[in-house]
Amino acid sequence: MSPILTTFLFEAANFLVLAAALGWFFFRPVRNAIAEYRSKIETDQRAAETKLEEARKRHDQVDQAYARLHEDIAREREKQLEAAREQAGKILDEARQVADRELKLSHHQAAQITNSQRDRLAEVAATAAAASVGRLLEELSGERLHDALVESACRQLRQWQDGLAPVSVEHSLPLSETQVEALKEAAGKAAETAEFHTVDGLGAGVRVLTAQGLVDASTAGISTFARRSLVKEMQDRANNPAVLQDVSDA
Amino acid sequence: MNDQLIIAVTAMASAAVTMALGAIGAALGESRIGAAAMDALARQPDEASSITRTLFVSLAMVESTAIFCLVIALILLFANPFTATTAG
Amino acid sequence: MELHIFDDPVLMRLGPVPITETMVTSAIVTVVLIGLGAVMGSRVRSGRSDLLSTLALMTVESFDRLVEDIVGRRQTVVATIAATFFLFIAGCNLAGQLPGVHPATGSLATTSALAVLVFFSVPIAGIWSNGLWGYLKHYFRPNPLLMPLHVISELSRTLAMSVRLFGNIMSGHLVVGLLVALAGFLVPTPMMALDLLIGLLQAYIFAILSTVYIGAAMSVGEE
Numbered sequence: 001m002s003p004i005l006t007t008f009l010f011e012a013a014n015f016l017v018l019a020a021a022l023g024w025f026f027f028r029p030v031r032n033a034i035a036e037y038r039s040k041i042e043t044d045q046r047a048a049e050t051k052l053e054e055a056r057k058r059h060d061q062v063d064q065a066y067a068r069l070h071e072d073i074a075r076e077r078e079k080q081l082e083a084a085r086e087q088a089g090k091i092l093d094e095a096r097q098v099a100d101r102e103l104k105l106s107h108h109q110a111a112q113i114t115n116s117q118r119d120r121l122a123e124v125a126a127t128a129a130a131a132s133v134g135r136l137l138e139e140l141s142g143e144r145l146h147d148a149l150v151e152s153a154c155r156q157l158r159q160w161q162d163g164l165a166p167v168s169v170e171h172s173l174p175l176s177e178t179q180v181e182a183l184k185e186a187a188g189k190a191a192e193t194a195e196f197h198t199v200d201g202l203g204a205g206v207r208v209l210t211a212q213g214l215v216d217a218s219t220a221g222i223s224t225f226a227r228r229s230l231v232k233e234m235q236d237r238a239n240n241p242a243v244l245q246d247v248s249d250a
Numbered sequence: 251m252n253d254q255l256i257i258a259v260t261a262m263a264s265a266a267v268t269m270a271l272g273a274i275g276a277a278l279g280e281s282r283i284g285a286a287a288m289d290a291l292a293r294q295p296d297e298a299s300s301i302t303r304t305l306f307v308s309l310a311m312v313e314s315t316a317i318f319c320l321v322i323a324l325i326l327l328f329a330n331p332f333t334a335t336t337a338g
Numbered sequence: 339m340e341l342h343i344f345d346d347p348v349l350m351r352l353g354p355v356p357i358t359e360t361m362v363t364s365a366i367v368t369v370v371l372i373g374l375g376a377v378m379g380s381r382v383r384s385g386r387s388d389l390l391s392t393l394a395l396m397t398v399e400s401f402d403r404l405v406e407d408i409v410g411r412r413q414t415v416v417a418t419i420a421a422t423f424f425l426f427i428a429g430c431n432l433a434g435q436l437p438g439v440h441p442a443t444g445s446l447a448t449t450s451a452l453a454v455l456v457f458f459s460v461p462i463a464g465i466w467s468n469g470l471w472g473y474l475k476h477y478f479r480p481n482p483l484l485m486p487l488h489v490i491s492e493l494s495r496t497l498a499m500s501v502r503l504f505g506n507i508m509s510g511h512l513v514v515g516l517l518v519a520l521a522g523f524l525v526p527t528p529m530m531a532l533d534l535l536i537g538l539l540q541a542y543i544f545a546i547l548s549t550v551y552i553g554a555a556m557s558v559g560e561e
Binding site for chain 1: 345346348355356357358360361364365368371372375376378379380382383385391394395397398399402414417418419421422423425426442445446447448450451452454455
């Protein structure tokens with residue numbers, strides 16, 4: 001056989017043997033290993049995907065819970081806000097009521113203060129009025145006023161008649177004989193007990209103290225009386241707003 | 251002997267011409283293949299593996315003509331059936 | 339200096355069968371490859387992840403993917419054949435760089451044997467994939483008149499494959515030998531480096547071409 005043909009046949013057979021041997025000893029186990037790796041990787045990947053899905057689901061759950069929590073918080077805040085607003089309104093109302101009460105009270109106090117001031121004012125006005133009345137009377141004065149006042153005291157004494165003793169007559173201006181007589185005559189039985197005193201500050205007229213009462217027929221007494229009646233009138237008006245109203249309207 | 255000399259001289263000359271022309275053709279072809287492959291690689295770098303494989307196969311195909319020429323030249327020189335003694 | 343370009347030196351004879359240097363070289367390469375493959379396979383099977391098993395996984399996976407890219411689907415048998423072509427040719431080419439070793443692929447007989455194996459693998463794969471009639475139909479596909487061209491194409495590409503591999507490796511080896519003889523020691527080192535590249539490249543090209551031819555035969559029915 002020629003060497004070339006032998007070599008040719010040998011090489012062909014050699015290659016087939018090599019291919020078979022490598023396929024059996026080399027490629028088959030390596031391919032199996034690769035397939036195993038691949039299947040393992042696929043399994044792992046599937047497991048990883050499952051886990052990823054699960055994680056995504058949990059993430060969604062957490063998100064939902066978070067959103068719910070947010071809603072709850074918002075609702076709660078709204079509620080608290082509402083309650084706080086209500087409370088604030090209540091407190092405000094109370095405060096307003098208290099303030100109203102305080103206002104009324106202070107109005108009242110102011111009114112009282114005004115009343116007392118008015119009273120004092122009335123007192124002062126009345127005193128002034130009385131003083132001016134007394135001064136007027138004294139200006140008017142003269143013998144005729146003195147006579148008229150004594151006459152008036154006599155008239156009063158005559159009305160009482162009995163039980164006058166002891167009688168004390170006080171006067172500032174000197175009494176004439178006629179006037180003393182008239183007074184004694186008016187006193188009737190008690191004339192013996194009559195004492196005559198001269199005091200200051202009575203002005204014209206006399207003041208007679210009897211057991212039955214006081215006859216004050218002097219300019220001081222008249223002015224005092226005028227002051228009292230004026231004060232009384234003003235206090236009556238203050239305590240009766242209707243009257244006051246009428247007055248202010250008028 | 252005279253015939254043998256003529257045959258030998260002719261064989262050497264034709265081997266040289268064969269080698270030269272074959273090399274020229276293969277060189278031109280391979281240069282064009284290389285240029286085209288560069289162009290394709292520049293246009294599509296993602297297809298680099300496919301282009302490279304095709305490039306090598308094409309180069310081998312074209313170069314095989316030069317190799318054929320070389321084999322023919324060698325045959326003319328060393329295994330010429332018309333010379334009295336073959337080499338080897 | 340005796341040049342062995344187109345024939346193989348006979349080392350000895352076992353009876354009528356001559357044992358050539360190429361046969362010995364390729365046998366050694368085959369044994370080494372089988373041993374390495376067996377070691378890698380067992381390493382991978384044992385689940386260890388060291389350099390060898392990772393290399394094995396990378397090799398197999400890359401060839402599977404290459405075949406998948408070319409054929410269009412995963413074909414373990416085709417990938418095995420293509421990878422074996424690559425490993426055997428690359429092993430022979432690299433072994434040829436060892437001093438005193440004549441590369442097995444530098445012999446026309448070896449490359450012819452490989453090319454003829456591809457030539458026969460093509461119809462086998464086509465019939466296996468498409469059925470006998472399905473495969474034979476494609477010879478008459480565009481026009482029955484083109485049938486001789488199909489046949490010539492298959493024959494010529496087989497010749498081209500064998501001569502391409504042989505020419506590349508043999509010329510590289512021849513240039514290195516001439517340089518050693520003319521210039522001396524260490525001068526042809528750049529050429530040897532180029533031969534390393536060319537050897538791996540030719541192995542790759544042979545594997546790719548065989549895959550392309552087989553894949554084309556397998557997918558003739560899909561045109």
